[in-house]
Amino acid sequence: MPGYLTLIFACQLLGEMAVGALALPIPGPVLGMVLLFGWLMRRGAVPEGLGSVAGGLQRAMSLLFVPAGTGVMLHFQLLGDALLPLGLGLVVSTLLTILVTGAMMHWLAKGDAK
Amino acid sequence: MTNLQETWVYLSASPLFHLTLTLVAFQAASWLFERGGRNPLLNPVLGAVLLVVAVLVATGTDYGTYFEGAQFVHFLLGPATVSLAIPLFRQWHRVRASALAISVSLLCGSLTAIVSAVLVARALGGSSEILASIAPKSVTAPVAMAIAEELGGLPSLTAVLVIVTGILGAMFGPLLLDLARIRGWPARGLAIGTASHGIGTARALQVNETAGAFAGLAMGLNALATALLLPILWRLLF
Numbered sequence: 001m002p003g004y005l006t007l008i009f010a011c012q013l014l015g016e017m018a019v020g021a022l023a024l025p026i027p028g029p030v031l032g033m034v035l036l037f038g039w040l041m042r043r044g045a046v047p048e049g050l051g052s053v054a055g056g057l058q059r060a061m062s063l064l065f066v067p068a069g070t071g072v073m074l075h076f077q078l079l080g081d082a083l084l085p086l087g088l089g090l091v092v093s094t095l096l097t098i099l100v101t102g103a104m105m106h107w108l109a110k111g112d113a114k
Numbered sequence: 115m116t117n118l119q120e121t122w123v124y125l126s127a128s129p130l131f132h133l134t135l136t137l138v139a140f141q142a143a144s145w146l147f148e149r150g151g152r153n154p155l156l157n158p159v160l161g162a163v164l165l166v167v168a169v170l171v172a173t174g175t176d177y178g179t180y181f182e183g184a185q186f187v188h189f190l191l192g193p194a195t196v197s198l199a200i201p202l203f204r205q206w207h208r209v210r211a212s213a214l215a216i217s218v219s220l221l222c223g224s225l226t227a228i229v230s231a232v233l234v235a236r237a238l239g240g241s242s243e244i245l246a247s248i249a250p251k252s253v254t255a256p257v258a259m260a261i262a263e264e265l266g267g268l269p270s271l272t273a274v275l276v277i278v279t280g281i282l283g284a285m286f287g288p289l290l291l292d293l294a295r296i297r298g299w300p301a302r303g304l305a306i307g308t309a310s311h312g313i314g315t316a317r318a319l320q321v322n323e324t325a326g327a328f329a330g331l332a333m334g335l336n337a338l339a340t341a342l343l344l345p346i347l348w349r350l351l352f
Contacts (some may be wrong), residue, residue, distance in 0.1 A: 005193075009262030012196045017238075025278050025341035027256040028193035031333045036199035041244070046200055054197035057190065061316035063140045064191045067184035068255060069163035069277040073170060074270055076226060089248050090275060093231035095290055096203035096283045096307050098149050101223030101332075102296040102305030109300060 004050040008057075011036040116163055116315035132183025139165035158305065159313060163277075174217040195254075195312065198330035201319065206326035208300060216304060220332060224339040225309035225347075227252035232352055237245030245266055245352065251275045254311040257337045265348055283310025284317040330352065 016028030016034055024031065030067070040046060079086060125131045143161030148207030150156040156172045170180055176259065181188070181319045201207070238250070246267030250258040257278045262272035287306045297304060306314035306328030313334050 004195060008118040008193045009198050011199075012181070012192045012271060015196070021173050025257070025260075026334070026338050027195075028255060029192040030337055032192070032196040032256070033199045033330070035274045036196055037202055039205040040199060040321045041206075046203060048266070051200060054200040057194040057197045057318050058201075058316070060190070061194050061312065061319065063162070064194055065159050065185055065277060065280065065316070066136050066140055066166060067188040068168070068191075068273055069159060069182060070166045070180060070184065071177060071270065071280070072163065072274045072277070073167050075274055078271060079274070080269075081324040082240060083245050085238035085244055085249060086275065088238055089235035090278055090282060091241065092234045092247075093227055093251070095286060095338050096230050097223050097227040097309035098287045098290055098305045099282060099294060100226040100303050101219050101308045102291050103294060103302035104219035104222050105212075105215055105304045106296045106298060108218055109212045109298070112215060 004047065004053045005041070007050065008032075008036065008053065011039070126173070127177070129183035132175075132180045133164060133186055134183075135161070135169060136184050136187050139163075139169075149231060157198065157281055157285045159277075159284070162282050188247065191312070191319065197326075198315065198334075200326035201323055202331055205324055206246075208324065209327070209331060210298060216328075216331070216335075219301075219304055220308055220335050221339060222307070223332075224336050224343065226349060227309060227336075228344055229351070236352075237290065246348075248275055249352075250344055251279045252309050253337050253340045254333055257341055258282045261341060261344055264345060279315070280310045280313025283314040287317075288316060288321075297339075300328045303328030304332045308336045311336070 011031050012032035015030070015032030018024065019026065019028045019031055122318035124234070140158060140162040142165060143158040146161055147156045147158045170177070228249055230247050231251055235245055235248050243266065246265035248264050249265060250261040250272060253261070253276070255273050258272050258276045260267035262271045283306055287310065291302050291305060296305070303318045303325035306318050311333045315326060318329035
């Protein structure tokens with residue numbers, strides 16, 4: 001188990017280092033995900049222990065956004081002043097994006113293998 | 115009384131208090147979500163944030179002090195993102211079969227996210243600082259903040275807008291997709307991940323592994339697409 005946590009951390013560290021060194025436009029953890037994916041492709045299967053470590057992290061994933069979300073208290077003033085453009089902009093754009101992406105994928109992927 | 119006060123002073127200065135507060139608030143919000151029949155309006159991230167903010171405001175605690183404790187939770191976002199390689203690997207046969215559909219849908223979604231947010235905010239009188247802050251709102255926070263800074267927005271405001279976008283997508287996305295009769299897990303996951311990054315992905319993973327894998331993939335690809343496209347679009351259109 002600790003071995004697989006080490007693997008996940010190492011992938012993130014390598015990702016962060018590569019992003020920093022090469023000035024890539026993606027976050028280190030996303031590159032870390034690509035690295036871990038590459039490791040899995042080479043290996044051909046997900047080791048059981050890695051699956052359970054990852055499952056644990058993913059079950060807790062919603063919780064991990066609470067500290068960043070609490071940052072809302074830094075901007076009460078600004079959010080209040082621009083409530084209409086920000087609020088309506090977020091609602092309209094988020095819903096429209098879901099609808100456009102979902103409908104395109106639904107329509108385009110119809111013939112693809114299930 | 116002095117004893118209690120001393121204890122409070124000690125506790126509120128230690129990271130343990132705000133770490134525990136974060137966990138307790140999330141447990142309470144999750145309990146409410148389950149009790150309410152998983153009603154999307156009772157989104158646990160939203161509930162937990164409101165609870166924590168209420169406690170911090172009531173105790174006169176500033177965000178920096180809170181974050182000293184909460185950073186331990188926040189830190190795990192990185193490893194959790196890395197671990198999304200596992201559902202992606204397990205669903206790789208589906209992803210490969212739909213590579214073209216994924217690319218086109220993602221690109222359309224990415225452009226919709228940027229253009230619609232900026233146009234609506236501008237039509238309602240948003241300043242250029244507001245527009246630059248809202249433009250990258252569908253992308254995972256570290257990338258969105260870097261882009262906002264580049265365009266002349268406020269990175270810390272962008273971080274809040276990113277979270278709100280994530281919560282909105284997790285709350286209303288499933289309902290909207292039901293109404294549009296989009297029932298396939300790949301399409302549902304891709305839509306939520308493109309619009310609502312990690313918060314949408316976390317929600318999708320709770321419902322279905324295929325949806326979670328496509329959401330995680332969409333989150334990563336949209337970060338890349340937005341980072342490359344938005345600075346160019348910004349100069350051309352806005």
